[in-house]
Amino acid sequence: MRAINATNQLLTSQERNTMRKWVLEPGKSGQDALVMKEAPVPDPGPGQVRVAVKAAALNYRDQIILNGHYGQGVEEETIPVADGSGVIDAVGAGVECWAVGDRVISVYFRDWVDGPPPTDRLGFGLGSPGENGVLAEYVVLDANRVTRMPQSLDFVHASTLVCAGLTAWTALTEEHPVTAGQMILTLGTGGVSLFALQLARAFGAEVIATTSQQTKEGQLRQLGTVDVLNYRTTPTWGENIYASTGGMDKVVNPVGGDAMTQSIMAVGAGGEIAVMGLFSAGDAPLPLPVLMSKGASIRGIAVGSSKALVQLVDFIDQHGITPVVQKTFALKDAKAAYTAQASRDVFGKIVIDMTA
Incomplete structure (x- = not known):
């Protein structure tokens, strides 16, 4: 059973204080850098939301980051992967555009709202060196770093839209x-x-x-x-x-x-x-x-703006498009998911199902 408590949080019947997350450790590369840890469930600050992540999709970009070839190395412990879908389960002070229970997907870049990419402040995106991604059971993001997921898709398929889509x-x-x-x-x-x-x-x-x-x-x-x-x-x-x-x-x-x-x-x-x-x-x-x-x-082409992502979501719903997903993996099997995504035999997306 779920309920909303006085602090505007969506809780399970047995409230969790810790979560599982995968991190890239500094000074390492390849799958030796990818380590699962337990950590406290983060709380959203002003202007932020907490997302209970349901699925995370891998891209070739994640292989490049894992192997230290993304322009700069990982200098501090970083949660990888940009593409996630989930449910908002807590909102910080001042957030009026989202409510507990909203189904959302992540937004790749921080400052690209519309128009041409702002190259002076674009950054590397979620899950890259210096910016935590979504390969965790709970993540805290600025309120403008999520957008509505398609109503026609489940969490696994919706997670694939963020970068590749x-x-x-x-x-x-x-x-x-x-x-x-x-x-x-x-x-x-x-x-x-x-x-x-x-x-x-x-x-x-x-x-x-x-x-x-x-x-x-x-x-x-x-x-x-x-x-x-x-x-x-x-x-x-x-x-x-x-x-x-x-x-x-x-x-x-x-x-x-x-x-x-x-x-x-x-x-x-x-x-x-x-x-x-x-x-x-x-x-x-x-x-x-x-x-x-x-x-x-x-x-x-450098992915796209948050406005373009909203347009894509609407188009997916209007035309009933189902993204091609080859295989899903459980959170504990993230390393196997990375291996599968790197294979030449892959046809479609590799997704980590956080609920499996």
């Missing part, structure tokens, strides 16, 4: 927004690419996808792609796509620099390559004359 949304909707009948190319089968595929289909666009594994081709077609190219067996995939279609209106490239040459070859006249890849920088010089001759552009 929002990155795909920003790639598809800003600067050169996708419209019905356009042709979109998505690269690989990571979280951003699968979200881009699902969202583009909901916009009425046609989608071509790439993969290196034949076993994934059928899965991509089930999600609605009109064609799938294997970039291992067809290294000139971009040239092939351009020859057969006349060029893509948008290329969503979460892979990185090594895929930029063929992305440029695939994009059509006036099209856009949205790039957010952290995998590789690429060494070969880019065919910029080809890009210029097409009047196409390259745009960097």
Whole structure:
């Protein structure tokens, strides 16, 4: 049984004083840095809310942070992972926009409300060095670091929207927004690419996808792609796509620099390559004359604003989109979740179910 006490907190019948959390310890890297600890349940201060976290979704970014390759190392004990969903179970003084019992998801960046990213104060986001994330049973966040989760999704699926879902949304909707009948190319089968595929289909666009594994081709077609190219067996995939279609209106490239040459070859006249890849920088010089001759552009994507996240939540509800989740793990098995997320065989999101 649950009840609300005099301090505006949602309590279980046996009030908990401690919680489990995973932390990254300074001076370590890899899974040796990931340690589970018990800690007091935190209380929200003025302008803050406490969230009972129900699910946390992993991104490739979490692998980079774990291995110390995210621009700066972990200098103090830090709770990892940016993407979480849960229930507000306590609110601090002055918070009027949220109430105990509200179902919410986390907001990736602190100061990006709308418009272009404020590069002077953007920071690294939740779960990065210097800013605690959500891989804990309870977290305290500023009231503007959460937003309503989709009514149509459970906690596991809702947790996947925060980074991968929002990155795909920003790639598809800003600067050169996708419209019905356009042709979109998505690269690989990571979280951003699968979200881009699902969202583009909901916009009425046609989608071509790439993969290196034949076993994934059928899965991509089930999600609605009109064609799938294997970039291992067809290294000139971009040239092939351009020859057969006349060029893509948008290329969503979460892979990185090594895929930029063929992305440029695939994009059509006036099209856009949205790039957010952290995998590789690429060494070969880019065919910029080809890009210029097409009047196409390259745009960097840095997740998205909190306003864009609200728009994504509404779109998910309106179109009944269910994010692709490959597997869930219990909180105690977070290390196994990290291992699964790093696998080349992953298709969809890896989520830690905090209630399991």
